[in-house]
Amino acid sequence: MAPRFPRPYIGAMKSPCIKVCQIDQRSRLCLGCFRTLDEIAAWGRISDDDRDRIMADLDRRRAPLTGA
Numbered sequence: 001m002a003p004r005f006p007r008p009y010i011g012a013m014k015s016p017c018i019k020v021c022q023i024d025q026r027s028r029l030c031l032g033c034f035r036t037l038d039e040i041a042a043w044g045r046i047s048d049d050d051r052d053r054i055m056a057d058l059d060r061r062r063a064p065l066t067g068a
Contacts, residue, residue, distance in 0.1 A: 014051055015043065016058055024065060034061040 017040075020032030028036060035043075039054055 034058045
């Protein structure tokens with residue numbers, strides 16, 4: 001039986017995930033994608049605009065953790 005999606009599946013969803021899932025204890029951000037646990041959990045349910053907004057903020061989040 002095919003999986004059921006909450007809305008029609010159109011194509012690949014944008015995601016910053018690089019399959020390195022480790023949470024930084026101080027910032028509470030994933031050290032692979034720099035999203036919060038709440039953002040990761042909600043990713044499949046939020047709007048494309050919200051995903052774009054979060055992705056636009058990732059470089060700012062990354063800088064203090066990587067020195068970049």
